[in-house]
Amino acid sequence: MNVAEMKAKHILLKEFDFKVKELYRGYSDKTLYINLDDNTIKEKEVPQSMKEKFIGGKGYGLKMLWDATKPETKWDDPENEIVISPGPIAGITQYAGAGKSLVVAISPMTDIVIDSNVGGYFGPFLKFAGFDALELQGKAKNDVIIVIDGTKGKITIEEAPAEAMDSHILAEQLTEMYSDSDAPRDMKNISVISAGMAAEHTMIGMLNFSWYDIKRKNVRLKQAGRGGIGTILRNKKIKAVVVKAAGVTADPNHVADMEPIKERGARFAKEMKELDPHQCRMKQEGTAHLVNIMNDYNLLPTNNFQYGSHKDADNLHSRVWNSYFTQGMNDGCWIGCTMNCAKAVDNFELKSGPYKGDKVIVDGPEYETAAGVGSNMGIFDPETVIELNFYCDTYGIDTISFGTMTAFAMECFEKGLITTAHTGGMDLSFGNIESSLELIHQMARGEGFGKIVGLGVRGMKKYFAENFGADPKFMQDIGMENKGLEYSQYVSKESLAQQGGYAMTNKGPQHDEAWLIFMDMVNNHIPTFEDKAEALHYFPMFRTWFGLMGLCKLPWNDVEPENNAQTDEPAKVPEHVDNYITIYNAVTGQNIDKHEMIRQSERVYNYQRTFNIRRGYGLRKHDAQPYRAAGPVTVPEYESLAEQYDKQMKENIGIDPEGKTTEEKIAITRRYREDRYEQLLDAVYKRRGWTDNGVPTLAHMKDLGMDLPEVVEVLSKHQ
Amino acid sequence: MSKITVNDNVVEWNDGLTITELLKIMKYTFPMLIVKVNGELIRKDQYGTYLVPENSDVKVVHLMSGG
Numbered sequence: 001m002n003v004a005e006m007k008a009k010h011i012l013l014k015e016f017d018f019k020v021k022e023l024y025r026g027y028s029d030k031t032l033y034i035n036l037d038d039n040t041i042k043e044k045e046v047p048q049s050m051k052e053k054f055i056g057g058k059g060y061g062l063k064m065l066w067d068a069t070k071p072e073t074k075w076d077d078p079e080n081e082i083v084i085s086p087g088p089i090a091g092i093t094q095y096a097g098a099g100k101s102l103v104v105a106i107s108p109m110t111d112i113v114i115d116s117n118v119g120g121y122f123g124p125f126l127k128f129a130g131f132d133a134l135e136l137q138g139k140a141k142n143d144v145i146i147v148i149d150g151t152k153g154k155i156t157i158e159e160a161p162a163e164a165m166d167s168h169i170l171a172e173q174l175t176e177m178y179s180d181s182d183a184p185r186d187m188k189n190i191s192v193i194s195a196g197m198a199a200e201h202t203m204i205g206m207l208n209f210s211w212y213d214i215k216r217k218n219v220r221l222k223q224a225g226r227g228g229i230g231t232i233l234r235n236k237k238i239k240a241v242v243v244k245a246a247g248v249t250a251d252p253n254h255v256a257d258m259e260p261i262k263e264r265g266a267r268f269a270k271e272m273k274e275l276d277p278h279q280c281r282m283k284q285e286g287t288a289h290l291v292n293i294m295n296d297y298n299l300l301p302t303n304n305f306q307y308g309s310h311k312d313a314d315n316l317h318s319r320v321w322n323s324y325f326t327q328g329m330n331d332g333c334w335i336g337c338t339m340n341c342a343k344a345v346d347n348f349e350l351k352s353g354p355y356k357g358d359k360v361i362v363d364g365p366e367y368e369t370a371a372g373v374g375s376n377m378g379i380f381d382p383e384t385v386i387e388l389n390f391y392c393d394t395y396g397i398d399t400i401s402f403g404t405m406t407a408f409a410m411e412c413f414e415k416g417l418i419t420t421a422h423t424g425g426m427d428l429s430f431g432n433i434e435s436s437l438e439l440i441h442q443m444a445r446g447e448g449f450g451k452i453v454g455l456g457v458r459g460m461k462k463y464f465a466e467n468f469g470a471d472p473k474f475m476q477d478i479g480m481e482n483k484g485l486e487y488s489q490y491v492s493k494e495s496l497a498q499q500g501g502y503a504m505t506n507k508g509p510q511h512d513e514a515w516l517i518f519m520d521m522v523n524n525h526i527p528t529f530e531d532k533a534e535a536l537h538y539f540p541m542f543r544t545w546f547g548l549m550g551l552c553k554l555p556w557n558d559v560e561p562e563n564n565a566q567t568d569e570p571a572k573v574p575e576h577v578d579n580y581i582t583i584y585n586a587v588t589g590q591n592i593d594k595h596e597m598i599r600q601s602e603r604v605y606n607y608q609r610t611f612n613i614r615r616g617y618g619l620r621k622h623d624a625q626p627y628r629a630a631g632p633v634t635v636p637e638y639e640s641l642a643e644q645y646d647k648q649m650k651e652n653i654g655i656d657p658e659g660k661t662t663e664e665k666i667a668i669t670r671r672y673r674e675d676r677y678e679q680l681l682d683a684v685y686k687r688r689g690w691t692d693n694g695v696p697t698l699a700h701m702k703d704l705g706m707d708l709p710e711v712v713e714v715l716s717k718h719q
Numbered sequence: 720m721s722k723i724t725v726n727d728n729v730v731e732w733n734d735g736l737t738i739t740e741l742l743k744i745m746k747y748t749f750p751m752l753i754v755k756v757n758g759e760l761i762r763k764d765q766y767g768t769y770l771v772p773e774n775s776d777v778k779v780v781h782l783m784s785g786g
Contacts, residue, residue: 279750296748518749518781524727525780557783565753565760570782 001162003177011159013144014039020153021130026088026253026587027051031064032131032155034146036236037078037138039157046132053706057087058115058547059604060133061104062611065113066710068137071614075108075228076235078138084193085133086123089587090550091253092336094265095579096272097552099124099334101209107227107507108203109401109456110484112612114227114507117547119333119342120209120220121191124550125150125245128252140237147178148243151189160239166394166444167194168360171210171219174242188212192219193241195230196396201446202454204401204486205230208393215329221363222333222342225398226510227485234396248335256589264579268555269338276339276559281318286331286343287367287554288321294371298641299491299517301376303430304407305480305628306637308491312380316370320382339555345386352437353391353444362390365399371489372403377410378430388440395444400510401456404486406439408457408479409449417470423449457481477627483508483617492629495521496673497532500680503625504536506608506618512553513540519571533683542572544601549584556580603706606689606696613695614714620694623681631673635662638669645669693718723775732773738766741777753780 021028029046046060054063061083068081082105092098101123107114126134129150136146145160164170171192180186192210199205207230208221224230251258276282281289291313294300298308314320325343333342345362365373365385373388374380392399412418413428420426426435426449442450452463457479464470480487485508492498498521501514516535519525526532546553561575568574577594585591592600612618632638638645639662646657649665653672657665685692689700695718701707721732725745738754738761754761755778761769771777 281750293749296746515783518783522726522747522781523779560751560782564782565780570753570780573782 003173006160006162006173007177009160009162012156013159014041014157016041016155018043018130018153018155020150023091023127023130023253025256025589027056028127028130028132030131031060031133031135032148033135033137034155034157035138036136036140036144036157036238041155041157053603054607055088055548055600055604056132057085057090057100057102057550058104058544059607060085061102061115062113062604062608064133064135065104065106066611066614068135069106071616073106075106075111075232080106080137080232082136082229082232082236083133084123084126086127087548087550088253089583091124091127092255092261092583092587093248093250093334094258094261094336095583096265096268096332096337096339096555097334098550099337100546100550100552101126101224102547102550103207103224103229105227105229105232107229107484108231109228109458110508112483112507112615112617113608114229114485115547115608116206116224116226116229117512117552118207118209118224119222119552121211121245121334122193122209122241122243124248124252124334125189125191125243128245128248129243134241136236136238136241139235143237143239145174145239146241148241149178151244151246163239165239166196167208167221167396168219168390168394170194170240171208171221174240175210175212175219178242178244184212184214184217188214189245189247191243193233194239194396195233196394197444198395198397198440198454199230200234201451202397202443203228203231203456203459204398204405204454205232205234205396206398207233208396211333216344216346216361218361220333220342220344220361221393223393223398225400227507228398230396253587255587257586260582260586264582265336265338268579271559271561272338275562279560280558281322282339282341282554282558283331284327285318285322285325286341286364287558288343288365288370289318290367291321291370291375292317294367294490295375297522298494301371301407301489301491303378304376304404304411304478305487305491306411306634307640308493310375310380313375315380316374316382316385321365321370324382324386337552339552339558341554341558348386348390350390351383351387353441355394360390362386363393365389368489369399369403372400373406373436374403376403376407376489377436379433379436380431381433384433384436388436391437391440391444395440397440397443400488401486402440403489404480405453405457405460406436408460409453411478412460412464412470412475415474417475418464418468422468456484457486458484477633479626480628481509482625482629483622485509487629490515490517492517493631496676496680497526497535499625499630499677500532500536500684501540502629504623504681504684505540506605506612509629513543515539525571529679529683530687532680533687536684537687538572538598541598541601541605542577544605545580545597548600548604549580551580599704603704606701606704606706607711609690609694609696610711610714613718618694619718620681620685620692623694625677627670627674630677631669632666635666638662638666691719695719721773723771723773723777725777726779732771732775736771738769738771741771742766742779745779747779747781749781751782753782754778755780
């Protein structure tokens with residue numbers, strides 16, 4: 001069936017006309033609300049107070065989600081929303097990494113707010129259509145697509161029964177369907193949000209955001225991966241959201257002053273050209289450049305985070321990815337990005353599943369994917385990593401969670417907690433390629449053991465204990481989840497600060513709040529609890545700021561100015577921080593400094609913590625980590641680094657390991673490390689202005705100007 | 720044993736030890752490093768020729784990346 005025939009099968013449910021409002025200094029001050037229960041479509045004005053306190057991006061998402069839901073709202077209740085907001089800087093094309101969207105919702109995995117950032121053209125195009133954010137609420141009866149046409153000022157909700165469900169086909173079909181012609185100049189004006197078959201049957205569904213790659217003449221995908229937002233999309237029976245733009249002009253944001261933005265953008269582009277080839281090689285290898293480095297530093301998760309390196313890790317070395325990635329392309333996931341790190345494998349021939357034999361574009365793998373579906377599952381075959389990457393994307397599931405979940409199931413299998421009697425006959429030993437692929441196809445079909453794995457680590461722990469008699473305590477130790485979300489792909493055992501950087505996060509253990517391993521474990525720069533607490537204050541707040549703005553974090557510190565070493569705080573990359581402040585002021589016409597930058601983030605960060613508390617979470621007990629994140633659980637783990645652990649026992653704990661069994665040494669190490677983590681919580685909570693129970697104090701919220709009535713109502717019960 | 724400290728860890732020192740060799744010994748393969756010997760910044764183009772003195776305090780600062 002061609003796209004015209006598919007379109008003919010659409011049933012128009014609602015049509016809504018609107019006047020496209022031009023942006024002014026990065027904002028339209030309007031948001032779009034769509035409710036699929038009754039097909040309501042309406043525009044909302046953004047109050048000035050919301051703009052001042054929540055800024056945009058994740059801030060807007062949190063505020064709108066709070067207002068739309070009740071404390072007891074569950075992920076699959078109709079009132080749960082998916083809110084997409086890019087932020088005031090999103091859509092500029094003169095500085096790298098300015099096309100991000102932030103997506104928030106009540107997560108099916110954590111029962112708290114999830115936030116996920118994503119590239120692709122949707123966020124900027126939504127702004128160009130005149131909306132600072134999009135709220136999707138309610139549930140459709142049948143599969144629908146939502147079309148936001150920023151060229152005609154028209155929004156439609158249409159039943160769409162004929163299109164494919166998997167993203168690599170669906171995004172292509174809809175791009176072609178809504179483009180004015182099949183010429184690249186028109187195709188590039190369409191962006192699609194979609195999920196896929198496995199998003200329907202697992203809790204780890206994600207959203208693909210598309211853009212049309214002019215050079216390749218094909219649709220590319222970036223992912224809002226974490227926390228199951230794709231599962232919510234499909235639960236709402238949304239097949240896709242399409243946005244159409246009239247094109248991209250030089251200044252669609254109508255910024256206050258373009259010159260400083262251009263100047264900083266040119267300066268950054270020069271750094272990329274001259275320094276990136278000698279630094280991270282982002283333009284050649286993207287984040288996959290990290291695989292061998294993490295292996296060298298014993299940080300590459302291997303076999304469910306048991307180990308940090310592997311003898312076969314060279315098979316996933318950056319030079320391998322370099323050879324797979326097509327070089328010399330403009331691989332930016334938004335226009336004007338000079339980092340160009342959205343690498344892709346072209347003409348990859350699939351070896352399994354429903355698309356076996358097809359030659360496809362695979363977006364990635366990024367580092368997280370290579371480590372997640374590679375080393376952490378004991379797989380060191382690059383083509384299997386690429387294949388799993390492709391199927392995760394097109395089926396609409398998160399590569400990070402898929403990797404950590406499957407690794408957990410594999411360890412349970414190897415340790416005898418589950419057997420082939422439970423897996424439907426599958427051998428789930430680490431490194432089993434056939435079983436790994438079968439699992440993902442089962443997830444897409446919603447059948448077999450894949451459906452059980454698709455519950456996530458927390459879900460599997462419960463299921464295995466209740467149905468298979470597996471040991472809950474051991475599974476708690478090795479199951480790499482916190483708050484219900486799977487860990488991303490770094491071994492944190494030897495960095496106490498990173499343990500906090502993972503388990504103290506608002507949404508669950510994703511490294512986008514703080515990545516402190518080098519600073520802590522290698523540099524020994526933050527030895528005291530107070531030092532670590534300062535880092536766990538500054539970096540999560542600083543990095544939150546990207547999510548308020550519609551910015552990508554990578555250009556901040558994946559290339560660094562030549563004189564960065566001579567600055568007073570090189571880890572913060574002061575010149576790039578100054579770029580961001582300059583650009584924010586130039587877009588909005590405001591005049592903030594680096595201190596106000598952190599305050600902007602603190603307001604939103606503390607609001608998100610309060611949101612979690614409102615829902616019955618967000619307290620000290622919810623910041624607990626599985627022991628494997630902190631130290632060796634099993635005898636082989638301890639003995640793999642016995643010399644190092646023994647030395648630490650003698651020097652740091654003051655106990656002579658001589659004559660002790662490995663089990664005794666594991667117990668001693670564990671008591672010490674668990675105690676230190678509690679001390680870290682104390683120090684960080686104090687630095688962040690929170691009580692010992694992890695609750696923001698009313699005095700701190702007042703100081704931030706966030707003593708809003710609804711916030712005070714929640715927090716006053718916990719002071 | 721002749722020694723130096725590298726990021727507060729005691730490391731064996733050999734006569735003629737360059738920064739390039741030291742980074743290899745430490746398996747410090749990350750590309751974005753700042754190296755200081757007794758507080759003095761060593762430029763990247765000196766890594767192959769600069770001789771690390773005995774008993775030096777060497778700081779190899781790894782900047783952040785990833786994520």
